[in-house]
Amino acid sequence: xxxxxxxxxxxxxxxxxxxxxxxxxxxxxxxxxxxxxxxxxxxxxxxxxxxxxxxxxxxxxxxxxxxxxxxxxxxxxxxxxxxxxxxxxxxxxxxxxxxxxxxxxxxxxxxxxxxxxxxxxxxxxxxxxxxxxxxxxxxxxxxxxxxxxxxxxxxxxxxxxxxxxxxxxxxxxxxxxxxxxxxxxxxxxxxxxxxxxxxxxxxxxxxxxxxxxxxxxxxxxxxxxxxxxxxxxxxxxxxxxxxxxxxxxxxxxxxxxxxxxxxxxxxxx
DNA sequence: TACAATGTTTTAAG
DNA sequence: CCTTAAAACATTGT
Numbered sequence: 001x002x003x004x005x006x007x008x009x010x011x012x013x014x015x016x017x018x019x020x021x022x023x024x025x026x027x028x029x030x031x032x033x034x035x036x037x038x039x040x041x042x043x044x045x046x047x048x049x050x051x052x053x054x055x056x057x058x059x060x061x062x063x064x065x066x067x068x069x070x071x072x073x074x075x076x077x078x079x080x081x082x083x084x085x086x087x088x089x090x091x092x093x094x095x096x097x098x099x100x101x102x103x104x105x106x107x108x109x110x111x112x113x114x115x116x117x118x119x120x121x122x123x124x125x126x127x128x129x130x131x132x133x134x135x136x137x138x139x140x141x142x143x144x145x146x147x148x149x150x151x152x153x154x155x156x157x158x159x160x161x162x163x164x165x166x167x168x169x170x171x172x173x174x175x176x177x178x179x180x181x182x183x184x185x186x187x188x189x190x191x192x193x194x195x196x197x198x199x200x201x202x203x204x205x206x207x208x209x210x211x212x213x214x215x216x217x218x219x220x221x222x223x224x225x226x227x228x229x230x231x232x233x234x235x236x237x238x239x240x241x242x243x244x245x246x247x248x249x250x251x252x253x254x255x256x257x258x259x260x261x262x263x264x265x266x267x268x269x
Numbered sequence: 270t271a272c273a274a275t276g277t278t279t280t281a282a283g
Numbered sequence: 284c285c286t287t288a289a290a291a292c293a294t295t296g297t
Contacts, residue, residue: 003275032293059276077276078294093294111294113276155287164277171275253289255273 002059002075004135004169004209005216010081011056014063017083017098017105018053022046022065024099031095032112033076042118045069046098051105057131058168062124069118070125076113082106132168135209142202149198153191157201159252160190167205172254173229174212178204180228180239185263186256232257 002010025046029039049065056062063071073081088104090097096107096116107116119125133139148166149157161167161175170178179186182204184197193201215222223229228246231237237246239259248257 006275074277077274109293111274111276111292113292115277152286159287162276173275175275254276 002079003171003174003212004058005212007059007061007075007169008056008213009216010075010079011054011061013081013083014051014054014105017051017100017103019050020100020102021048021050022098022100023048026090026097026099028095033079033095033107033109033114033116035115037116037118039118041120042069042071042116045118045120046071051098051100057128057134058164059171060128060131060168062128068120068122070120070128072115072117072119072125072127073107074115076109076111076115078111079107079109079114082108132165135167135169135205136213140206142199145202145205146198149190149193154189156187156252157184157190157193158186158254158256161205162252162254169209170205172256173232174208176232176257177228178208180258180263181208183262183264185265186251186258187265228257228259 025043027034027039045067046065046069049067049069052064052066054061054063059074061073063073065071084104084106086099086102086104088106090106091108093110094106094108095112098105117125117127119127133144145166149160152160152163158175158179161170161178162172176186178201182197182201184193184201212223226240228240231240231246238244239246239262241259242261244259244261246257247260248255250256
């Protein structure tokens with residue numbers, strides 16, 4: 001489920017475990033979420049360490065522990081973080097559980113497209129450096145965005161919005177929402193947008209991110225009623241702006257929803 | 270049954 | 284080396 005705001009929501013779930021010691025590490029090293037990770041080092045370092053802090057960047061999360069332990073978590077398509085009672089029994093897809101005196105910190109992921117990374121050291125892990133500008137940072141300028149679009153000028157704008165190296169945190173529903181609010185057809189080549197369109201796109205990327213970070217809770221029910229979000233999976237759904245029947249198709253490898261009336265295939269005429 | 274699911278990564282081709 | 288498109292990954296639900 002997790003895009004920008006959901007990732008932030010899940011990161012906070014482990015907040016009650018801050019400043020508390022990890023008494024035991026429970027994991028199944030054979031699971032795909034640990035691919036390429038030194039599980040033995042993770043176990044050794046985290047046991048007896050204290051959870052000191054966390055941050056999110058796009059869809060990535062980083063948890064910092066005492067004793068120089070750093071754990072990176074990506075939730076993939078179906079991952080989630082939970083906190084439960086200390087003695088909570090691990091469920092079928094709870095592949096990574098940190099036991100504390102009062103709580104259990106759980107990473108659950110049925111589909112296992114998610115990932116757990118580990119690093120030991122004084123400073124941040126190498127895989128946490130050189131990250132793209134966050135969407136709500138000052139570095140995420142329109143100029144930067146336009147350069148990113150023109151370098152992938154022949155790919156559909158929908159596919160480009162999903163690239164984490166340019167738009168960290170944006171996923172399938174956010175991309176559809178942003179394009180719909182910007183009145184840009186998802187198939188339009190990224191390098192062919194007019195200046196007023198890229199200006200609007202940049203503004204909507206930021207506003208959709210800001211509003212969802214402010215409102216997303218356990219479910220997504222409190223996103224603005226006016227958004228496409230509430231209609232994009234309805235069969236026979238209609239555009240909340242003009243009532244046109246919404247369309248769905250595979251664009252950029254993902255199911256994409258748009259309003260054929262608000263979002264025109266070609267500009268001009 | 271077959272297909273699709275709020276995501277990357279790999280592979281191949283241009 | 285860069286961009287683009289498609290398949291692969293593992294599991295569940297419709």
